[in-house]
Amino acid sequence: MDFELTDDQIALQEGLRSFCSGRFPIEVVRAVEATGGIDRDRWRELADMGTFALRLAEDAGGVGLGTADAVLAFEELGRALVPGPLVWTHLAAGLVDGAATGEVVVTGIERDDASGVIEFPATADVLLILDTDGAWRVDVADLALAPLDPPLDPLTPVARLTAPLPQGAKVLDAGPAAELRLTGAALTAGQLLGISTATTDLAVAFAKERVQFDRPIGQFQALKHLMADMLTRSEVARGAVYAAGVTVDDPEVGPVARAVAAAKLTAGEAAVENTKTCVQVHGGMGYTWEVDAHLQLKRAYVLDAAFGGREHWAEAMADLAFT
Amino acid sequence: MDLRYSESDLAFRAELRSWLADVLPTLPPKPAPDDWPARRDWDTGWQRQLFEAGYAGINWPKEYGGRGATLTEQLIYLEETTRAGAPYIGVNFVGMLHAGPTVMAEASEEQKAFHLPRILRGEEVWCQGFSEPGAGSDLASLSCKAFRDGDHYVVTGQKIWTSFAQVADWCELLVRTDASSKHKGITWLICPMDLPGIEIRPLRTIVGSSEFSEVFFDEVRVPVSQRVGDENDGWRIAMVTFSFERGTGFISDLVETDKMISELVELAKRVTRKGATAWDDVALRREIGQMQAQMDALWAMTKRNLAQAERNGVPGVGGSVVKLYYSELFQRLTDVAMRLLERASLSRDDVGQLVGSGSFVEERLRSTSFTIAAGTSQIQRNIVAERILGLPKDR
Numbered sequence: 001m002d003f004e005l006t007d008d009q010i011a012l013q014e015g016l017r018s019f020c021s022g023r024f025p026i027e028v029v030r031a032v033e034a035t036g037g038i039d040r041d042r043w044r045e046l047a048d049m050g051t052f053a054l055r056l057a058e059d060a061g062g063v064g065l066g067t068a069d070a071v072l073a074f075e076e077l078g079r080a081l082v083p084g085p086l087v088w089t090h091l092a093a094g095l096v097d098g099a100a101t102g103e104v105v106v107t108g109i110e111r112d113d114a115s116g117v118i119e120f121p122a123t124a125d126v127l128l129i130l131d132t133d134g135a136w137r138v139d140v141a142d143l144a145l146a147p148l149d150p151p152l153d154p155l156t157p158v159a160r161l162t163a164p165l166p167q168g169a170k171v172l173d174a175g176p177a178a179e180l181r182l183t184g185a186a187l188t189a190g191q192l193l194g195i196s197t198a199t200t201d202l203a204v205a206f207a208k209e210r211v212q213f214d215r216p217i218g219q220f221q222a223l224k225h226l227m228a229d230m231l232t233r234s235e236v237a238r239g240a241v242y243a244a245g246v247t248v249d250d251p252e253v254g255p256v257a258r259a260v261a262a263a264k265l266t267a268g269e270a271a272v273e274n275t276k277t278c279v280q281v282h283g284g285m286g287y288t289w290e291v292d293a294h295l296q297l298k299r300a301y302v303l304d305a306a307f308g309g310r311e312h313w314a315e316a317m318a319d320l321a322f323t
Numbered sequence: 324m325d326l327r328y329s330e331s332d333l334a335f336r337a338e339l340r341s342w343l344a345d346v347l348p349t350l351p352p353k354p355a356p357d358d359w360p361a362r363r364d365w366d367t368g369w370q371r372q373l374f375e376a377g378y379a380g381i382n383w384p385k386e387y388g389g390r391g392a393t394l395t396e397q398l399i400y401l402e403e404t405t406r407a408g409a410p411y412i413g414v415n416f417v418g419m420l421h422a423g424p425t426v427m428a429e430a431s432e433e434q435k436a437f438h439l440p441r442i443l444r445g446e447e448v449w450c451q452g453f454s455e456p457g458a459g460s461d462l463a464s465l466s467c468k469a470f471r472d473g474d475h476y477v478v479t480g481q482k483i484w485t486s487f488a489q490v491a492d493w494c495e496l497l498v499r500t501d502a503s504s505k506h507k508g509i510t511w512l513i514c515p516m517d518l519p520g521i522e523i524r525p526l527r528t529i530v531g532s533s534e535f536s537e538v539f540f541d542e543v544r545v546p547v548s549q550r551v552g553d554e555n556d557g558w559r560i561a562m563v564t565f566s567f568e569r570g571t572g573f574i575s576d577l578v579e580t581d582k583m584i585s586e587l588v589e590l591a592k593r594v595t596r597k598g599a600t601a602w603d604d605v606a607l608r609r610e611i612g613q614m615q616a617q618m619d620a621l622w623a624m625t626k627r628n629l630a631q632a633e634r635n636g637v638p639g640v641g642g643s644v645v646k647l648y649y650s651e652l653f654q655r656l657t658d659v660a661m662r663l664l665e666r667a668s669l670s671r672d673d674v675g676q677l678v679g680s681g682s683f684v685e686e687r688l689r690s691t692s693f694t695i696a697a698g699t700s701q702i703q704r705n706i707v708a709e710r711i712l713g714l715p716k717d718r
Contacts (some may be wrong), residue, residue, distance in 0.1 A: 239624030
């Protein structure tokens with residue numbers, strides 16, 4: 001047992017971090033609001049970095065890495081608030097032509113999702129549907145949609161279905177589709193983890209600079225303790241998120257669904273609680289559109305609700321651990 | 324990242340599990356809580372049994388009688404013994420987890436050769452003379468003073484929260500040897516507890532138990548040869564101790580917390596409300612599911628901490644994070660238990676069908692100390708904020 005990143009994993013993490021800070025600085029991220037949440041050129045660059053083909057076998061044109069590696073990549077994408085249906089397109093690689101190479105943008109939904117909310121309606125090409133019988137594809141152009149403006153997250157535009165979901169063409173059977181759902185939850189947990197640490201960094205940097213009562217506000221214990229709790233939530237979630245990645249790859253080390261439940265739940269908790277705290281630490285500035293804290297908060301809510309929210313996973317955990 | 328246990332880890336686990344299954348049923352009955360001489364015999368007897376079977380000091384070097392094994396085996400040891408309900412480390416706590424590791428890291432060869440094997444064999448019991456009435460969270464302000472008189476330090480002052488003082492042979496004692504410097508005026512002594520001038524007064528805790536004492540020193544003459552490290556270097560040595568205490572010292576508490584969740588579920592299945600059990604209530608299942616997720620996450624984090632400690636030799640500051648998180652989680656679990664028990668919580672004996680109800684009540688009371696002892700949660704948050712996040716000190 002050696003639950004530390006390998007040198008290759010550290011290189012992957014650092015590579016993506018520098019790619020994101022170079023190609024997805026916050027000005028670029030904010031600018032996609034005008035283009036339906038996706039910039040096609042940047043999307044292809046993400047594909048070139050292996051974002052979507054990371055777990056696809058090498059002989060299928062992929063990178064051939066595991067979910068433990070992919071979780072690290074998605075942590076970086078989350079940290080930089082890279083917008084778009086990243087997890088769905090990643091899951092669709094190998095199932096939907098063009099997803100792996102970034103030519104086709106894939107969004108997704110659970111068939112029993114009563115909200116009928118579709119993310120990236122104007123820019124995604126294909127909708128992946130998960131249900132108990134498998135995974136299905138439908139062209140977004142064939143859906144009957146009505147606008148739902150404004151969205152919670154300005155960088156995650158949404159519309160609602162005005163007619164029942166079509167059955168679609170089957171791309172996966174029930175068993176593998178269930179595994180896909182768990183992988184989606186693990187990768188989303190990775191993004192949530194990235195947000196939870198980025199927002200901690202943002203709060204700490206502000207608290208070191210902002211002066212009130214003739215001293216940096218980070219000197220006050222009332223604020224220090226809020227930020228200590230931010231780090232605590234993130235680091236505990238990090239254990240669960242990395243363990244979920246490892247367990248998806250190697251189910252012999254433990255029950256996969258339970259590992260994913262712990263990851264999605266604690267990472268969602270860390271991201272939502274930490275982004276709220278970041279707004280609080282910023283005071284009045286945190287309430288503005290100008291400071292990035294609101295983008296982190298809103299994305300945290302979007303991703304916390306994706307692939308099963310905390311209510312779902314808390315109940316699932318009780319069933320998995322005690323029945 | 325690899326979470327697989329090696330073949331030798333698995334073999335160690337199997338061998339230990341079968342040994343515990345053989346030995347635990349043969350243990351004599353536990354002595355009464357306040358019968359300290361009997362408790363000392365019982366706890367040190369278990370320590371001796373561990374030693375003879377090769378399970379004492381799993382990660383202590385072989386030259387001092389330890390097993391010289393990896394931290395992963397230490398993790399397995401703590402997991403298996405806690406799950407099997409093996410005796411708690413008891414009066415051996417300070418020697419095994421606190422003074423022993425400090426002696427190993429900082430003491431002279433002579434001191435190591437004398438004390439370490441005795442601690443492992445259950446022949447020495449230690450207590451800790453750190454906190455004072457006026458020096459709790461601000462430990463470095465301690466004032467129990469010692470001055471040199473020839474080959475002796477003459478110690479006068481008071482210590483408090485000294486666990487097992489009434490049966491200890493030795494005390495890891497921090498004394499003020501230079502009043503002109505706060506942190507650099509403290510010395511670490513190994514004080515024999517049978518010296519003239521030492522008076523022990525047990526305190527009664529919130530649980531009603533008597534493991535803590537106040538210890539008074541009145542011109543107690545401690546030989547200079549009993550000093551560990553240099554004069555006035557005791558604070559640094561004490562910090563080494565804390566890094567161990569806050570590093571891997573909490574693993575058995577984590578296993579206890581995990582066990583507590585399962586016991587709480589058993590309780591919830593027995594508590595009836597309006598014709599159903601409490602466990603039928605989805606809100607309760609979610610609440611416990613959330614805590615189990617947090618527990619699993621914490622356990623995974625601990626494996627990361629261990630991997631880092633294995634690589635760097637020293638546990639990181641992450642110990643503060645673990646301590647903060649598990650202590651509050653454990654308290655929330657006992658809060659849920661009290662809510663479930665309602666009026667069945669009025670006794671610390673088991674009430675009616677609710678087997679174990681008394682122990683939940685006791686754990687609720689006992690766990691109030693978890694966020695106080697070994698650095699309060701407020702101090703831990705300062706440590707995380709200042710040493711990990713780099714926020715400015717406020718003093």
